[in-house]
Amino acid sequence: MLRPSRNRQLIGNRAIDIDNRLIHPISFSQFHIDIVLLTALRSLGDEMLRSSGRRVRHQCGCLCPRRSTSSASHEPSPPSPSPPLAEDFPSWAYEPRSFFRFEIIKQSSKSLARVGRIHTPHGVVDTPGFVPVATNAALKGVSFQNQPDNQLVFANTYHLLLHPGSDIIRGAGGIHNFTKRRRGPFITDSGGFQVFSLAYGSVQEELSSKGELKRARIKAKPGWRNDVMGKDAVKVTEGGARFRSYRDGSYILLTPESTIDAQKDIGADIIIPLDELPPYHISRQRLNESLQKSHRWEARSLQQHLKNVKNQAMYCVVHGGIDVELRTQSIEYLTSLPFDGYAIGGSLGNGRAELKELLSWMMPLFDKDGRRDKPRHLLGIGDEESVRNAVTMGLDTMDSCYPTRLGRHGTLLTRQGLLRIKRGANARSFGMKICQECNCSTCKRYDRAYLCHLFKANEPLGVMLATQHNLTYMSDMMEELRQGIMDDRI
Numbered sequence: 422m423l424r425p426s427r428n429r430q431l432i433g434n435r436a437i438d439i440d441n442r443l444i445h446p447i448s449f450s451q452f453h454i455d456i457v458l459l460t461a462l463r464s465l466g467d468e469m470l471r472s473s474g475r476r477v478r479h480q481c482g483c484l485c486p487r488r489s490t491s492s493a494s495h496e497p498s499p500p501s502p503s504p505p506l507a508e509d510f511p512s513w514a515y516e517p518r519s520f521f522r523f524e525i526i527k528q529s530s531k532s533l534a535r536v537g538r539i540h541t542p543h544g545v546v547d548t549p550g551f552v553p554v555a556t557n558a559a560l561k562g563v564s565f566q567n568q569p570d571n572q573l574v575f576a577n578t579y580h581l582l583l584h585p586g587s588d589i590i591r592g593a594g595g596i597h598n599f600t601k602r603r604r605g606p607f608i609t610d611s612g613g614f615q616v617f618s619l620a621y622g623s624v625q626e627e628l629s630s631k632g633e634l635k636r637a638r639i640k641a642k643p644g645w646r647n648d649v650m651g652k653d654a655v656k657v658t659e660g661g662a663r664f665r666s667y668r669d670g671s672y673i674l675l676t677p678e679s680t681i682d683a684q685k686d687i688g689a690d691i692i693i694p695l696d697e698l699p700p701y702h703i704s705r706q707r708l709n710e711s712l713q714k715s716h717r718w719e720a721r722s723l724q725q726h727l728k729n730v731k732n733q734a735m736y737c738v739v740h741g742g743i744d745v746e747l748r749t750q751s752i753e754y755l756t757s758l759p760f761d762g763y764a765i766g767g768s769l770g771n772g773r774a775e776l777k778e779l780l781s782w783m784m785p786l787f788d789k790d791g792r793r794d795k796p797r798h799l800l801g802i803g804d805e806e807s808v809r810n811a812v813t814m815g816l817d818t819m820d821s822c823y824p825t826r827l828g829r830h831g832t833l834l835t836r837q838g839l840l841r842i843k844r845g846a847n848a849r850s851f852g853m854k855i856c857q858e859c860n861c862s863t864c865k866r867y868d869r870a871y872l873c874h875l876f877k878a879n880e881p882l883g884v885m886l887a888t889q890h891n892l893t894y895m896s897d898m899m900e901e902l903r904q905g906i907m908d909d910r911i
């Protein structure tokens with residue numbers, strides 16, 4: 422058995438969202454109503470599964486369920502229903518979508534890499550493509566206006582649910598109208614990642630504690646209540662995950678159905694079902710229990726989605742850590758259901774080398790049994806080395822806040838490696854471009870000396886210019902990778 426683990430650097434990129442968020446004064450009155458509705462939906466979802474008469478088995482697949490050792494509060498393991506099978510979904514759900522299509526333009530003869538296009542209601546995504554993260558429906562420091570339309574943008578349902586509320590975005594006519602990015606596609610997640618971070622702390626914290634951190638440390642963020650993290654922060658049941666608002670401490674229930682309703686309001690082109698994010702230090706039995714729960718939750722989310730598709734595509738999230746048997750089981754089950762694409766989530770290895778190893782045996786599984794024709798997304802990976810490797814392994818898109826976060830802190834991506842612009846050596850680099858090969862709006866006009874000054878003076882313009890450069894760098898890199906595949910060099 423391989424030990425499950427998670428990449429500290431790479432998955433940590435996603436965890437930063439919850440730490441670096443902007444806090445706004447908001448009204449939570451809508452949540453009191455939502456909680457009642459969500460509870461009712463949860464009960465309804467449970468009842469649907471119970472009444473289906475399917476066989477009941479323990480979550481861990483054995484005869485002796487044990488209490489969870491994870492930091493989130495779990496109920497003692499009751500018998501749980503098996504997730505629905507492929508034939509339990511309507512046959513029309515397996516038909517091609519008129520509004521969503523993945524087109525493979527070129528399959529490399531040297532690797533699993535491919536060039537393709539994802540056709541969505543709001544434009545075409547060229548793949549392989551990098552997906553920048555716009556946590557609060559905004560890229561930090563830059564405008565959508567200056568970004569290419571042929572790339573997906575990732576927004577976080579958890580943050581949008583808390584503020585401004587999915588009803589506000591629905592009222593604006595959806596995220597495309599709200600942000601005025603009408604010709605560029607969006608993808609939203611379920612919100613589960615951030616909710617589970619409330620219990621386990623950031624991935625970085627949990628990893629560095631070597632498993633001794635059983636609950637998130639209670640750290641009051643600016644504007645946060647100090648009692649919404651750590652002990653009793655998240656209670657996980659078969660129904661969903663209950664967490665506390667960082668604003669007023671009220672309890673909010675995120676269920677497989679409620680996240681879909683929220684994502685319907687937001688209106689992204691691609692949406693994600695609810696899954697459980699298991700902590701890094703976890704027994705195999707607990708990982709298996711978590712995997713089975715994610716399967717049941719994802720199937721419930723899919724059922725909810727199919728009640729009103731609304732021209733949205735839904736990707737599943739494959740789990741199983743780096744355990745070959747569990748990962749394979751997850752791929753076989755989830756790809757049998759009528760999802761429109763496949764996202765790779767969960768524990769992706771402790772470092773780039775382990776991620777590479779995981780992808781090397783996992784991705785060929787996506788190349789057989791009719792799975793080749795759907796797009797594949799890698800969740801939370803954005804450093805250059807890992808992106809290049811993921812592309813050769815046949816990943817089509819990958820999201821990360823890596824380039825925007827680096828830009829905020831004055832680190833610039835260049836062909837020669839990371840450039841820390843605040844270093845004194847840059848103070849007199851007059852006329853020296855950030856990156857000789859780059860033709861972004863920053864590099865066309867400004868030099869290293871001016872950017873060094875802006876960061877040292879804490880001028881917001883520095884962040885804007887650095888972020889614009891980093892996003893262009895990633896976009897250019899993906900274009901080169903696509904060309905490399907077309908030329909059979911990759």
Ligand SMILES: [Zn+2]
Nearest residue numbers: 859861864890
């Ligand atoms: Zn540039």
